[in-house]
Each structure stands twice: as C-alpha cells, then as structure tokens.
Amino acid sequence: MILEPSIDKLQTKINSKYTLVTLAAKRARQIQDTKMHQVETPRAATFVGLALEEILEEKLTVDPEYKMINE
Incomplete structure (x- = not known):
C-alpha cells in the first residue's frame, strides 16, 4: 500500500519531519x-x-520565524 502524498513530496514543502x-x-x-x-x-x-x-498544495504552511517555546 502506497500512501499519498509521499513523504518525499511533502518534505519539499516543509523540510522538518517533526x-x-x-x-x-x-x-x-x-x-x-x-x-x-x-x-x-x-x-x-x-x-x-x-x-x-x-x-502539498501549499494551502497550509509554517511561518519560517516560528519557534517552539517550552513552558
């Protein structure tokens, strides 16, 4: 079973798997x-x-300045 969209395609949009x-x-x-x-x-x-x-369709993205803050 092949999952779509593939992780390779998705990582061209968002580099970090996490x-x-x-x-x-x-x-x-x-x-x-x-x-x-x-x-x-x-x-x-x-x-x-x-x-x-x-x-994948770039309708959902992440702000490049976004940083996780531990509380």
Missing part, C-alpha cells in the same frame, strides 16, 4: 472539528490525509 507531523496533526483536528478543508478535490479518506494534501 514540523510536518505536528502541523498535520493540529490541522487534522481542526478539520475534524469544523468539517471544513481547503482542498478542491480531496483524494484522502482521513483527516490527516486531508491535512497532508493541504500542505
């Missing part, structure tokens, strides 16, 4: 709560898949 996973998880929760996404013709059957498609 950031990619964190962003996709947070966005997937938002999609689940609101039932709204930004993909015109989604291929994914899951909320995480939809979030990854948004990242």
Whole structure:
C-alpha cells in the first residue's frame, strides 16, 4: 500500500519531519472539528490525509520565524 502524498513530496514543502507531523496533526483536528478543508478535490479518506494534501498544495504552511517555546 502506497500512501499519498509521499513523504518525499511533502518534505519539499516543509523540510522538518517533526514540523510536518505536528502541523498535520493540529490541522487534522481542526478539520475534524469544523468539517471544513481547503482542498478542491480531496483524494484522502482521513483527516490527516486531508491535512497532508493541504500542505502539498501549499494551502497550509509554517511561518519560517516560528519557534517552539517550552513552558
């Protein structure tokens, strides 16, 4: 079973795997709560898949100045 979009394609958009996973998880929760996404013709059957498609289509990005702060 091949997962789409591939990690290689996604890493051309967001270089860090940690950031990619964190962003996709947070966005997937938002999609689940609101039932709204930004993909015109989604291929994914899951909320995480939809979030990854948004990242691949550059509808979801990370601010390059973003820094994690431990509280």
